[in-house]
Amino acid sequence: MTTRRSFLKNAGGSVALASIAPVSITTTASAETLSAPGEDLFKLGMAGYSFVHFNLDQALEMMKKTDVHYLCIKDFHLPLNSTPEQIKAFHEKLASAGVTGYAVGPIYMKTKEEIDNGFDYARRVGVKLIVGVPNEDLLPLIDKKVKEYDMNYAIHIHGPDIKLWPNAKSVMDAVKDLDPRIGLCFDMGHDTRFGDDAIADLEKYAKRIFDIHLKNVTAASKEGKTCELGRGVIDIPAFVAMLRKIKYSGSCSLEYEKDMKDPLAGIAESVGYFKGVCDGTRPGGTRSGKRKS
Numbered sequence: 001m002t003t004r005r006s007f008l009k010n011a012g013g014s015v016a017l018a019s020i021a022p023v024s025i026t027t028t029a030s031a032e033t034l035s036a037p038g039e040d041l042f043k044l045g046m047a048g049y050s051f052v053h054f055n056l057d058q059a060l061e062m063m064k065k066t067d068v069h070y071l072c073i074k075d076f077h078l079p080l081n082s083t084p085e086q087i088k089a090f091h092e093k094l095a096s097a098g099v100t101g102y103a104v105g106p107i108y109m110k111t112k113e114e115i116d117n118g119f120d121y122a123r124r125v126g127v128k129l130i131v132g133v134p135n136e137d138l139l140p141l142i143d144k145k146v147k148e149y150d151m152n153y154a155i156h157i158h159g160p161d162i163k164l165w166p167n168a169k170s171v172m173d174a175v176k177d178l179d180p181r182i183g184l185c186f187d188m189g190h191d192t193r194f195g196d197d198a199i200a201d202l203e204k205y206a207k208r209i210f211d212i213h214l215k216n217v218t219a220a221s222k223e224g225k226t227c228e229l230g231r232g233v234i235d236i237p238a239f240v241a242m243l244r245k246i247k248y249s250g251s252c253s254l255e256y257e258k259d260m261k262d263p264l265a266g267i268a269e270s271v272g273y274f275k276g277v278c279d280g281t282r283p284g285g286t287r288s289g290k291r292k293s
Helices: 002-007 014-019 056-066 084-096 112-125 136-149 168-175 188-193 198-204 236-245 264-280
Strands: 043-047 070-073 100-109 129-134 152-156 182-187 209-214 251-254
Touching: 043 264, 056 084, 056 264, 070 251, 084 100, 084 112, 100 112, 100 152, 112 129, 112 136, 129 136, 129 209, 136 152, 136 168, 136 182, 152 209, 168 182, 168 198, 182 188, 182 198, 188 198, 188 209, 198 236, 236 264, 251 264
Parallel strands: 043 070, 043 251, 070 100, 100 129, 129 152, 152 182, 182 209, 209 251
Antiparallel strands: none
């Protein structure tokens, strides 16, 4: 809770964080990393799973209310068997809401057919990133597919809940000798719940991290649950500092898995907190630089 106290003097005021002044943060990153001026390379997005109980119109309305403009597309909003006309209409609806669909997934892939369908789907949707959960014995086929399609494939991790891909290390050990376009969807919450250091892993595996599921958790154990971004055990200011240090240029997509049938307040608090941390750790506060969202 130290991080939260540093930024929130009032438990209900996190959405106003965009106006906070610069603060001093203790972290292993350098002062230069913390205060890099100008526009951050990374962008703030939403993981589509956050909206599993809502239709696309409702999801886009929540994104509009929280000023977020990038979406990782889930197949409950755009089915894998969508026609070209449906895909075109989907993108038009996103564009009318000021939203860009930058990736698809997570897509579970347990068979060759599911891999074929997943890559074909991503190509038809028009994105260059698949967030996937493949069976390990199918990695040679994925290696072939990323070459054929010239796509990045980010394996999503799930913490201690399932044996397949529990943490960042499990993925990197399996793909280190494969095509460099195969890497991680780094779920920092699940990595922490497995007992690992999400900030250290962010730095260690930076070259193979293609997507980030931005979240915080209540404990660094299997019992940890998703919570509002500023209320958990992960030091978010230090995480942002590391994003800048490694020059991460992908999406940090909030995956909010608390109150999933009524998530707007928690999403708004988390987005406000993240934007406040990003803005408040630059020289001159919010007016000194820009952030993609």
